[in-house]
Amino acid sequence: MDFLEYSPLLLTIFCFTYFITWYLLHRWTKTSSEPTNWPFIRMLPALIMNLHRMHEYATEVLIEAGATYEFQGPMFANLDMFLTCDPSNIHHIFSKNFSNYPKGPEFRKMFDILGNGIFNVDHELWEFHRKPTLSIMSHAKFQTLLERNMWYTVEKRLRPILDAFAEQGKTLDLQDVFQRFTFDSITKLLLDHDPRSLSIDLPFLPCEKAFGDALDAVLHRHIMPESCWKLQKWLQIGKEKKLTQAWESLDQFIYPCILQKQEELMNKTIKDEDSFTFLTAYIRMYNLWNKGDLGTLQKFLRDTFLNLMLAGRDTTSAALTWFFWLLAENPSVKTKIREEIQQQLHLKRDENVKFFNKEETRKLIYLHAALCETLRLFPSVSLEHKVPLEHDILPSGHRVTPKTRMILPFYAMGRMETIWGKDCLEFKPERWISERGGIKHEPSFKFIAFNAGPRTCLGKEMAFVQMKIVAATILYNYDIQLVEAQNISPATSIVMQMKHGLMVRVVKRA
Numbered sequence: 001m002d003f004l005e006y007s008p009l010l011l012t013i014f015c016f017t018y019f020i021t022w023y024l025l026h027r028w029t030k031t032s033s034e035p036t037n038w039p040f041i042r043m044l045p046a047l048i049m050n051l052h053r054m055h056e057y058a059t060e061v062l063i064e065a066g067a068t069y070e071f072q073g074p075m076f077a078n079l080d081m082f083l084t085c086d087p088s089n090i091h092h093i094f095s096k097n098f099s100n101y102p103k104g105p106e107f108r109k110m111f112d113i114l115g116n117g118i119f120n121v122d123h124e125l126w127e128f129h130r131k132p133t134l135s136i137m138s139h140a141k142f143q144t145l146l147e148r149n150m151w152y153t154v155e156k157r158l159r160p161i162l163d164a165f166a167e168q169g170k171t172l173d174l175q176d177v178f179q180r181f182t183f184d185s186i187t188k189l190l191l192d193h194d195p196r197s198l199s200i201d202l203p204f205l206p207c208e209k210a211f212g213d214a215l216d217a218v219l220h221r222h223i224m225p226e227s228c229w230k231l232q233k234w235l236q237i238g239k240e241k242k243l244t245q246a247w248e249s250l251d252q253f254i255y256p257c258i259l260q261k262q263e264e265l266m267n268k269t270i271k272d273e274d275s276f277t278f279l280t281a282y283i284r285m286y287n288l289w290n291k292g293d294l295g296t297l298q299k300f301l302r303d304t305f306l307n308l309m310l311a312g313r314d315t316t317s318a319a320l321t322w323f324f325w326l327l328a329e330n331p332s333v334k335t336k337i338r339e340e341i342q343q344q345l346h347l348k349r350d351e352n353v354k355f356f357n358k359e360e361t362r363k364l365i366y367l368h369a370a371l372c373e374t375l376r377l378f379p380s381v382s383l384e385h386k387v388p389l390e391h392d393i394l395p396s397g398h399r400v401t402p403k404t405r406m407i408l409p410f411y412a413m414g415r416m417e418t419i420w421g422k423d424c425l426e427f428k429p430e431r432w433i434s435e436r437g438g439i440k441h442e443p444s445f446k447f448i449a450f451n452a453g454p455r456t457c458l459g460k461e462m463a464f465v466q467m468k469i470v471a472a473t474i475l476y477n478y479d480i481q482l483v484e485a486q487n488i489s490p491a492t493s494i495v496m497q498m499k500h501g502l503m504v505r506v507v508k509r510a
Helices: 001-028 044-049 051-065 089-096 104-110 123-138 141-168 175-192 206-221 226-235 238-266 278-290 294-329 332-344 366-375 459-476
Strands: 068-071 079-086 171-173 384-385 406-409 478-482 503-508
Touching: 044 051, 044 459, 051 068, 051 079, 051 332, 051 406, 079 104, 089 238, 089 406, 104 206, 104 384, 123 141, 123 171, 123 278, 123 406, 141 171, 141 175, 141 278, 171 175, 175 206, 175 278, 175 294, 175 459, 206 226, 206 294, 226 478, 238 294, 278 294, 294 366, 294 478, 332 366, 332 459, 366 384, 366 459, 459 478
Parallel strands: 079 406
Antiparallel strands: 068 079, 171 503, 384 406, 478 503
16 A cells, blocks of 8 residues: 555644644743743644744744744654854854854755855865855945945836836835836846846746745745755655755756856857856856866856856735835835935935935935845844854853854844844834934844844845945835735745735826
8 A cells, every 4th residue: 555545644633633732832821931842742733723824933933932943743754943143152153163063964955945055064175165255245346236236227127117007006016016027137147148037027937936935935944854854855744845946947047147158158158248147257266266167167157157146036015015015014214215215315305316326325324324224123134043063152151063054033132122122123213223323233143134243145235236226216215105904924934025916006106
């Protein structure tokens, strides 16, 4: 008798167990957020019951437990987790004892879709990724390319969409628009290819939606026993089937872009003045290092650019979505940002925002503060996963071993009174303004939105430039009005997206 014949019985047993657990949990409801430690299954029922609101539930437990909590999964399932958002622990893990907390084989196993990209590797290979990426992003030609690419995508892709929906009076999902915008802009910037996902008809592109499916599956790998998700992968069912399909879609999109650029370089069809692109710069650097092994080069570039596209697409679009929702909830902040844009960019009242450069973005202090406040409350990457190499004692006094699965929930950090004060749940850009009127510095192990220590995000400055260009253009030229009766909550995902999108109406400002 094969697996399929057993599956109805297994499903019946699972459902019966689940509903008995559900009944017991509701029969003896507690005032405490801390999960009940049941015999054998231990804290699994609490995880199942709160899976749909994982970020909020983890925050409640950590607040009650004092920023650190040891979650015990079912016996023999290897699902125990150590959760901490204590800044002293974060500083220890990401900086002081950095060498003891590499990505490691467990991380690479869960994020296998990323291959040997910068987010997945350690030591020499990580250094090789980091140095050329930082070098290219610091190049003056890259800064020019970034500005030109952003304004092209704003004027040729974003504004026509907003104008069309404003004229038609139709509602649109602003999160979807931002995801398409960042996908087009990051693909053009990195691969020198315009996928045109942000077109008037909002076409369905498998590669553009593949990122969400991949991240969704990876998160479930964090909270499922390895044997379960590996079985799903072997059977090609559930989240693992979607991950496989996403992997294929991304490969089918990225590899042709790489091959085309290689052919242009080999055939010398690229003129010297047009030769600087992120992809060509990376190919030339790789050739210097590896003597042009083209077979390895294609896989290496695939992994490199998939990692960078993931960083530039989902994180920025998530931050912008939450930013516009927070502004809709706090109209006084919106007014102050508009006044700053008009004053600092020297605009007349009836003049549209069209073009401003990187240097001018630095004048938009209050806008920068509002974006920081958004990322404090809704960090684009919601959590990090670590496994120590050796035994360690954290500043909080907790002992960890090489088998400890550490989950660092960044979402919870922004909601801890012990870190941000009693007003931690309020949206207050003013907390980021110094006495002199500049941006107040907060240590990265407290404001963890761009990671901390040696692995601090290389694209932090680029992300702020992109967000300011988009935010200023939309804020000054349009009114974004929320559709009423929306259920706004974070999705159960590694990237802090909205579960149901953000439905809005767009109105042109006079």
